Amino acid sequence: MTMDTRIRDVRGLETRPLFDMAIDLEAPLNIGGPLGHRALFGAARGTFEGPKLRGEVLPGGGDWALFRTDATMNLDVRITLRVDDGAQVYMSYSGRWTTPPELRPEMGDSATRHLVDPDRYYFRTAPMFETGAPNYRWLNDIVCVGFGYFIDGGVAYRVFEVL
Template identity: 30%
Template sequence: MKMPIRSIIAGFAALSGVASALASDGPSAPPPTLAYAFTVSASLAPPVEQGEVDSGRKRFIPVTGGTVSGPALAGVVLAGGGDWQVILPGGLTAIEARYFLKATDGTVIEVTNPGVRTAEPAIIEKLAKGEPVDPGAYYFRTTPRFSVKPGPYEWLRRKVFVARGIRKPEGVVIDFYTVE
């Protein structure tokens, strides 16, 4: 069956109009919202400095324990994890934290928490030394992922999370949010 050229042209015009309408009208769905889930307050040991490697200052900060509290999860932070950091020129710190949480019912939850911390180089240096810094003076965000056995905390694997960190002289406080 032969389609009239007018029908073909009209079809392309309609598709073109839809594509340009979608491109110019903004998002196709409402923006996601965040829902507070819990806070991790972790205590840290002094950093192990590796020095300058591949254009960045590499260091490891051992996690020594802590607490988990909030409406969606409560428990403790287990000792033995850590935060691998690379402090790069220009005020950027690349973060890769890995540690375990133990919920109040005994369930062990593995956390892999990559992210970035950015600020003026002088602020980054104060943070690296463990000095107190106003949390508004730097950007510290992560995208945590969880590994947990089937059961009451399996929802951690079925949600997307973002987190905001605050570095304190004695440790770190991280607020976890689900993306709804």
């Protein structure tokens, strides 16, 4: 098969750190449903910090997670960030958390899942932002990727801007 001549050799993905974020989660609200098990993990509070912005995750958002029958979780997260100068930023992201079968007993225990090495499971996100704050409008025009992992009481992410 011949390669389509319209395909160009473009550079690969490059990223730079945007921020690290930790979110404390409320106890899940188990909803159920026909597509798998739906649960809401409310964001109780949190923090984020990076080279260009830092602040807090406000209560009231959360993850409307869907635990699929194949043991992958689809994330549907919406939260509000308050930057340390008072500006507010809406952050939403989808993603996937996939746990290999041999790790499921360890990851199923909320008291100890944060002790499992994040390199042993797949937890990736695609954050997007919206804000009207003049100093942060640049966030409206970027694409990001995030690497998630569990911490005591919640989740954490390393978020990178795709260049």
